[in-house]
Amino acid sequence: MTIFGFVLATIFIPAWTGSAIPTGWVFLSCTLPMMLWGKVEISHGILFALGTSFLAYAALSLLWTPVPHQGVGDLWLLAILAAAFTYGASQTNSSKLYLGLACGVGVSTVLAIPQYFFDFNGIYQSWKPAGLFINPGVYGETCALVLVALVASRQYWPTILVAPGIYLSNSRTAVLAVAAAVLVAAWDKVAALGPDRPALWKNPYVLSTTAVLAILAVVALHSTLIREPNWWTSPNERLAIWRDTTNGLALLGHGAGSFLITYPLLAKRTDTMATRPEHAHSDVLELAYEFGLGAIPLAILAVLALRAPAIPERYIFIAFLLTATLSFPTRLPVTGFLGAFAFGRCVRSWAMVRSNSLLSRSTFSARQGDRVYG
């Protein structure tokens, strides 16, 4: 698992091992079927029905998508994410995977330091510093998800490989993703203390969370006010894309792969001659645009995943969900795989806790029945 994680994070070297297609997708297409072979039991419960109904609807949408070729390409990525979800649901301990991903992302951090401080341009990047990810925002978001995975699985030394990336990349989405995971973790800890918990200002979890959030706020403010004078440009562009996309929402959706093709028709606030957004910069919005009501089963699964017990993947999924609201992590191999993996683990854990609680309730009822009638 460590090697798998390392290779996944390093296999794409821009303009060397891949260009138009991130090599990570090809790697996942080759490895995931082998990793899943013989290990997956197909159940016929409600979770299976929700997952397959979403995938079936996505496949059916090829009938009305404007360019079926693009739809097939997007369905290929969706199938890989579904396999990652299934793989996540079949795993119990994933610490080695996170360690491997951290080492892989660490290679990007080692590259990002000369890219940032010495203008190193040996690896193609759209803006500095991007490591092996071309885009600094993507690099920062990947660092955020892997950092949450490491801390949640109590592996602290590898955080040095990913934490600098959040600062270097200047990604505010990454800062927000870590903050969301920290807040939910603190909430879980405080709630677990029960009614006898100390007052908030004496509670060590609340105090440590406040300290971490203060550090993150300083990083975000420093990124926004000092390092990026035109800090409003990026949020402004995103808002324009979101407003255009929202205006184009349809009940049944426009079909798989339709956003990339039809966006110029919607674009009232951006000049598509100058810039052509390939994604809505919000996977949640893009799914609603492409699949409409057909995305509801996926939304139900996400709600169930949010009700998972306090396993490490719960916090990864929360950070991933926030990133997916503000960016496009499902369209990139590392973040897409990690998010889908955590999603699968969370849904599986929720189902196990629920079946255990139902089992204990039925046992209790049977015992009670024995006492009453026996």
Added chain:
Amino acid sequence: MADLQRAAELFPYNRHLAVAPAYFAIRWLPPSEETVDVIGAALRRDPFSADLTNGLALHAYGIRNDFLANAAWRAFTRIAPNSPKAAQVGRALEALP
């Protein structure tokens, strides 16, 4: 160019690969019947692309196919209404007899 066309035929499911020959033709090749065909094929794969539509119009104009150039530029003004170039093209089209 031949390599790009082969890649586009081999994997048409990725937009970057599928339209790469057309962008190459627009950027590097002089207008000809062949480049108009290549750009037209890419437009079937990515029908609302503003720069491909503009490229088709330029190449059609280059080979004196005025009918196609006119139609492509009219489509361009509808696809990219808020582009400064679209306003320029729109004014030129209005000035036509």
